[in-house]
Ligand SMILES: [Zn+2]
């Protein structure tokens with residue numbers, strides 16, 4: 001499996017990044033990520049925006065708040081990326097979209113304050129009530 005490659009569910013949109021540039025890997029429990037993906041939590045990893053590129057069909061981009069842009073496949077709707085003015089110059093990629101799904105295992109949970117009541121965190125990873133420090 002090529003490292004540093006991910007795709008949407010239908011395969012129309014692909015992303016690539018330089019695997020050597022991954023800065024962090026974490027699971028987000030915020031309501032925003034949950035609603036945007038209809039999932040109980042989302043595993044993200046962060047890379048410099050200039051280490052990231054899109055291939056195949058261009059993704060759609062949606063501004064979900066004044067500071068946040070989320071990308072998705074225009075064919076199948078898979079969420080494929082996140083950026084915020086809070087983390088300038090950084091792209092957040094969804095770990096579950098990677099071709100090799102074992103890559104970039106998360107090392108922390110963030111926004112645990114917003115976690116669903118039926119989600120049990122028992123993996124021993126560090127937890128942040130809000131954003132990771
Ligand atoms: Zn797709």
Ligand SMILES: [Zn+2]
Pocket residue numbers: 028029030031032033034111
């Ligand atoms: Zn989130």
